[in-house]
Amino acid sequence: MKSLQDPVSVLKGVGPKRVADLATLNIDTIEDLLTYYPTRYDDFTPNDLSTVKDKQRVTIKGKIVSEPLFSRFGYRRNRLSFRLQVGQQVVMATFFNQPYLKKQVELDRQVTVMGKWDASRQQVTGTKLVTATGTPENEFGAIYPTNKHLRQSTLRSLIRQAYEDYQRVIPTLLPTFLRQKYRLLDRREMIKDLHFPGSQMIAKAARRTATYEEFFLFQLRLQAIRRAHRQEDGTRILYHNDELKEFISQLPFELTNAQKKVVNEICRDLRQPIQMNRLLQGDVGSGKTIVAAIAIYATISAGYQAALMAPTEILATQHAEKLAKVFAGTHVHVGLLTGSLTAKQHRELVGAIKKGDINLIIGTHALIQSDVEYANLGLVITDEQHRFGVNQRQQLREKGEHPDVLAMTATPIPRTLAITSYGEMDVSVIDKLPAGRKPIETRWLKDKQSNDALKFLRQQLASGAQAYVVSPLIEESEALDVQNATDLYERLANYFQPDYQVGLLHGRLNGEKKDAVMKDFQDGKIQVLVSTTVVEVGVDNPNATVMIIYNADRFGLAQLHQLRGRVGRGERQSYCLLIADPKTDEGTARMKTMVATTDGFKVAQRDLELRGAGDVLGAKQSGLPDFKVGDPIGDLKILQIAKEDAANLLATPHWDQVDDNQPLVLYLKRNQLETHFD
Incomplete structure (x- = not known):
């Protein structure tokens, strides 16, 4: 029985070499091939030259009525020109630095030229030449991201073959009620219209469905992870409220309203029997460290240890010095664990951590070395968390019995990235600077x-x-x-x-x-x-x-x-x-x-617009997906709707037993996620 999980080698003409070539584009299965979507389309529908504006991109179709004129100028530069009869008009077509096109330019041959129109000279500067045997008029030519191993024509041919052979087994993943609500296509039609659209309008409708589907499936995975974490038996940190209030009142300054709000969110999580997984973001100088100190004090006053992991020794040392002052005269005993300790110092500190004599351990990735054992780890904090890989954060979490996790970042994250990169986390934001701070x-x-x-x-x-x-x-x-x-x-x-x-x-x-x-x-x-x-x-x-x-x-x-x-x-x-x-x-x-x-969130949003999502956080570390069709910046509204829809579906009792949802259940299982969250 055919399945979209079949390897591409089942297709005609795909031997070991072609399999290896396709793998360079991350195409291993039929599904990979069918969801390898075009980035744009060449529109071969000819323009009416009487309505075309100067410098507009045009497509014109006509008959070659002059011999090609080829000339060289400058270093490795050349020009190819010929006259083209378009209806009753004769125009000049000029191509720069494409000498290989000369073979295709023959008298009386019908060709399609794409390029930029020069109204005053009545000529087109061509970028693409298609002969009559190429893509016919009124058809959209899909353009795919390729590399040196595969040509556009090869990829197009394989996708067409895969669609013709497998169209009947393409399941529609989106539930019927969502497709009806947003007027979306079923998956088979969406895939056909993305690869072989007859017009710009058809391609646009298919892309709209694909964007929603991609965001919805991504959010479904994130929300499933979030719910799975919430089902884990977390550590209930039953701190003494009066003692914590006393500690806060001794601080040499009043907390801002933003800090108070965030402290309440974190403390509420600490007392819950589920594992906290919270991101604390705030601009440089907004007072995240003191919020972390309050969470640490609450944890330690309840009899647990806390660990704070920083990306560099300078930062770890600074945290240790600052927090040692904050906790002076309390029952918090600070230890600094970095790679620059001598073997003896390291051994002694690791021993004190294992016994529980040190209850606040601050350090670099040395905190996750195999010889470091904690007596009773209740809270894990990572600072500038985007500097750590997912595995490093996970290793620190695994040092205790489901400790609560607080990730801090001074890199303000725009809403777009918070939804995509941290959809599985609760997000707390300190959006006001402490009193007395003047804008720079x-x-x-x-x-x-x-x-x-x-x-x-x-x-x-x-x-x-x-x-x-x-x-x-x-x-x-x-x-x-x-x-x-x-x-x-x-x-x-x-x-x-x-x-x-x-x-x-x-x-x-x-x-x-x-x-x-x-x-x-x-x-x-x-x-x-x-x-x-x-x-x-x-x-x-x-x-x-x-x-x-x-x-x-x-x-x-x-x-x-x-x-x-x-x-x-x-x-x-x-x-x-x-x-x-x-x-x-x-x-x-x-x-x-x-x-x-000077608003870090506005700066971050602008950074995102200028550079794109993958570069802002570093795609590898942030876990930010490389979406095939969706643009998390331009399509933010669809992204937000998809997040809400995914969360609502997973919160519906017995959603995974409904017949209409079975393709989604299979999808989550294939992605190795639990699916029963009722």
Whole structure:
């Protein structure tokens, strides 16, 4: 019996070599082939030239009425021209740098030319030439993403063969009530109309159905994972409410309303018998660490251990120092576990963790090493969680008996990505900065204004402030004409001597040197710290009020926002100066965005629009899918509706026993997920 899970080798003409070629496009089964959708279509329907506007993309069909004229100019550049009779009109068709087309240009031959129309010259600059034996008029030609192993024509032919042989066994996955509600196609018709549409309108309707189906199936998997986690026996952390209130009242500042709201959400989860799986997101400096401290105190006061995993030693050390001060005089005993401990120190600390003598363990991925055993792990916190792979986070979770999980990130995540990447998590947001924080003034200067930036910096230093100066590279690179940290350090050291001390920090310094430079900066012995992006996380100096970023257009928006967040941590007005002469529209857009807003969520949304979802979080680490048809940014509304529909279906008692839902049940089983959630 035929099945969409059949290997592609069952198709005629697909031997071992072709199987290997298809595998390079992640096509292994008939279903993979049928759901390998086109990215666009070539419309071979001819335009009426009397209605075409100048510079418009056109398709024209006609008869070749002149011999081809071929000429070479410049290095490896050439031009092919010929006259084409289109109805009663004769137009010139010109192709650049496609010499192989000359063989197809014969007198009296009927051809279709696609290209850009030049109204004043009555000519078309061609991009594609199709002979009469190619795709006929009034048909849409599907264009697929391919590579050097497979040609478009081969892929089209295999997809057509697969559809003809397997169309009768294509199951419709979406339940009837959803298809009727949104007027969607059944799956067989959707697949046919995506690959072989007769018009733009038919292709658009099929794509609409495919987008909803793709989002719905993805959300169904995420919601199924979420419900499975909620069924696990979690740890009930029954902390003492009065004791926790007393701890909060001793803090040297009042929590913001946003912090109070988030603390309540987390504490409610801690007391539940199901495993917490919560993402805490907040802008740089919004006060996530103190929220984490309250959750840690609640956990430890109930007799459990807490572990906090940070991506770098600098950040882990900073957390340990900060939290040791917060918990001074309490029953919280802090241990710092990193790769730089001696064997003896490591052994002693691991022993104390196993006995339960250390109840707050802070560290890097050393926390998940096989020799680290916890006495009673109740809460796991990951900071800058997108820096860790899914497996590393899972390993830490498995160190205890279903400990509660809190993931923190200072990279604001737009709603689009929160729905796609973290649909299985509850999300808490701190969307207000602590009282007294002034917004950072951001200015964009061109390279020729860099001396103005240094004059401004001197004024700020004179008032007792400190500053960061960031450069993209450590040493000079011939490939990139950008300011490098070593040169910049020498230049600024000369410029400011003998009035102010300049320090240099970069990733190639060993841990001891890094620490020494950082300590001198924190203690005020260094006034200007020249650095690469190692300063992006883990450096906290409230006295630093100026951030200057050279070649700022070389950085992504998220990174620029993180760097800007290193200043503005005290009560004084802070400044961020971006020095850049962007060569691209995107670089200019990044500079304008940084000047326009200090709101991390707005910056993140703009970053998403400029770069696309996969690049913002890093597709591998974020688990963000590479959707085939859906665009999580442009199709956000469909994504939100699909999420609600998936959650509602899974919450319906005995949904998996309804006949109409059986294709979905099989789909989830194939994806190795539990399906009985009633």
